[in-house]
Amino acid sequence: MSGMAPEVESLEYVLEGTQPVGSFAPVLVGVVGSGNLEVLLEPRAGTGCRFEVETSARGFGEIWAAVVRDFHERHPLAGLQVSIHDMGATPAVVSLRLAQAVAALPGGTR
Amino acid sequence: MGETGWDLRARRRQARLGRAAQALGEAARGKCVPADLAVALLSAVLEPGDRVCLEGNNQKQADFLAGALTQLDPAHIHDLHMVQSVLALPQHLDVFENGIASKLDFSFSGPQGARLARMVSAGQIQIGAIHTYLELFARYFIDLTPQVALVCAQAADRDGNLYTGPNTEDTPAILEATAFRGGIVIAQVNELVDSVPRVDIPGGWVDFVIQSPTPHFIEPLFTRDPAQISEVQVLMAMMAIRGIYEEYGVQRLNHGIGFDTAAIELLLPTYGESLGLKGKVCRHWALNPHPALIPAIEAGWVESIHSFGSEVGMENYVRARGDVFFTGADGSLRSNRAFCQAAGHYACDLFIGSTLQIDLAGNSSTATLGRIAGFGGAPNMGADARGRRHASPAWLKAGEQKRQALGPSGIAPRGQKLVVQMVETFREHMQPAFVERLDAWGLAEQAGMALPPVMIYGDDVTHILTEEGIANLLLVRNEEEREQAVRGVAGYTPVGMARDRRMVENLRDRGVIRRPEDLGVDARLATRNLLAARTMRDLVDASGGLYRPPARFRNW
């Protein structure tokens, strides 16, 4: 009863990649619904892969970090911005969406 | 009386029937008793301390008789010992609150679990034991035989022959035990007829029949709306079909109810077909008439299904598919929980079901604090059948894998039943399914139980299947490997995050853990479009309009 409004948690991770994605039109997969998330992929300058997460399910930073790390180990993409709006998706769904997003990249059948 | 005859049981039965005759007087027409004399009848035949079996099935409920029981005068009838499969209705606990019953032996209490826990801790109920269904039926023949059985049926004739029809369920087991030990049998029926469509229970076993004012309560418990199946469940179902059904050639099986298994049922005609598996797996089932199996049946996958009970809305479909289901000469389904439980235990090579929690040894439980839910039938399905002797390829292969893993020893070779626990690593509200310590331990302490209520023991579990892959526990060589195999499919739960990554990699190299890609399962195909039916209406269409879903499932 503190009177504080609930807040969306913002998380950010930047990882160095080795596979440049080049330039492409933004790719969107998923929908922001309960237990779901949307993932927007856009090109970005440099060799980094930047993940920005906005989530209504707060306190799961450690899990997001592990999911992002494992995803990037499998897809060490470079020059990529990954923007996520999440409404409490489980890690299983998050991993699935990230995989779907990568598959939708031009030339991306990994 | 001073006599030492051996007919005390028969004489007591005659005494009960004599009291009943007096109480009913002219109102009784042979075995038929008017509904407004139900309480008087019960009052006459019961004695304090009696063991009473009230149906109390998984699906059907003798609700009229349950209500009549709660109206007895506790000064006259008290300390009844209730023995029943399921506590489903509030009246099942009201009899305790009203001081009529005091002791309870049962199997499952899903809807009443929280109230049961409260009443136990308040000392209003003394639980004898919590059983599985088959266990409880077995005890009816040994040390828990009912003195009085209160059952429900669809119809009866004047001689007391009962038609229990599609929802025969527990009735034959209960009444065989009761009737042949001099017990009193009272049946509530939906209708009185001149001639029943078929005789499920012979009139000689039945003492009284009451037509209830409304048809007996029954619930659709085995219907799962395909619209609720998620992509993750589709992925897991693909892994089950590819990684286990195909791998072991599973022909005879039981599915625990749930959306996970519904997804498997709906993938057989599509994904299973693409793997060329029709005829090679899933021909014989111990299963209630699941609507989700309709597409597979229609596509010719299924040779036979024996059922524990029926399912509301499936009656006409079953009737029209007599080649597949067990039906009587009248054409309607005949179910039998006791025999189906035995079939699932001894004549099936695989059980697959979901659960709420799994620990590091693979023990699984649905127990939660504050609720005493019991077991139902799952432990009989989800257990190795050590009394089994006949061989099948799947059973031999599983046993061989386990023997190889344990290394040379003097142990006699045996087969093993495949027992698969299928669960997403996180449940709703990000609750981890994998835990270091089951809530069952806490519940045991809270409720004063002798043992923590484990649904399926880890040493019976052969495979754990999550969205991360399959852990084949038959291949682990020691407890440490078992623990890492569990952690290796526990995803991002704390249990999963604490894995020894090198050991898990090694287990993966050995095939103890297999990820979707190791199984040749393409996760990108795991969409709802792979389901043979995506909505309730698709199921209706697949059945050619024979399936009639209950109102709560309609959206057209």
Place this chain on the structure above:
Amino acid sequence: MSLPLTQRISFAECSARERLAHLLDADSFQEWLPPGERVMSPHLAQLGVPAAFDDGVAVGRALLAGHSVFVAAQEGAFMGGGVGEVHGAKLVGLLRRALRERPEAVLLLADSGGVRLHEANAGLIAVSEVMRALLDVRAAGIPVVVLIGGANGCFGGMGIVAACADHVVLSDVGRHAMSGPEVIESAGGVEEFDSRDRALVWRTTGGKHRFLLGDCDQLVDDDVAAFRAAAVRALDQGRALTLESLEAEHRLLADRLDAAGDGADAVALWRRLGIEQPEQIPDLSVTDINALREEHPA
């Protein structure tokens, strides 16, 4: 007779963008204010709700069987398809642009519970602006076609918006009304309307009922191809927005209210239309219902 499941793409199952991809001519959709531009709700963050890149609606121009159309598709899974400030502004912008560029039609794929209550007055104002803009487009002689077939149906303020259009297409899974079932139950009691009686809900607000009563123009199967065909058929079906047409509609509604009598269930209304076994309606196919409507016009 609908196609076998494996060939049919369920309109209800699709996301908004999937519907657009399957409904419109391949690769013809040019989106305005696409996700990458991040034109999002300024209100949701303070309520602890994540925004969506497109605020739950995709708008743009496209080709439908070669015809130039403007199109908006609401994402029903985001906030129940509720119309917020930005969402509503995108719809209004699309409609106003239609006045300038004069496409052959404006298609609205509605999947919404109405106003997005989280945004309160901003949402209410947005919906009313959509209504005004829609009527302006109609008055300019450009047909507005609404397609309803999602899980949310089309309720609340969006239900009124849809009723303002020239042409409404519903699937039998779709629903169109103003007050939602739960709202009616809480206001009028469960005796008045049991919102959990799904058969009742669909009898009262579902596509079959709307079609038989004449409140929607086409009834289709839950199939994107069927919606596409219906949209093409609707392209030249604009209705003049005149005082006469409005008065005619008022007379029709008044007659309907008189004829309905007291507490009529949909089954009773269908019987009054001359349909012989009205209780069978929920089980009939869309094809059969279409035939019935021909025999028993509203």
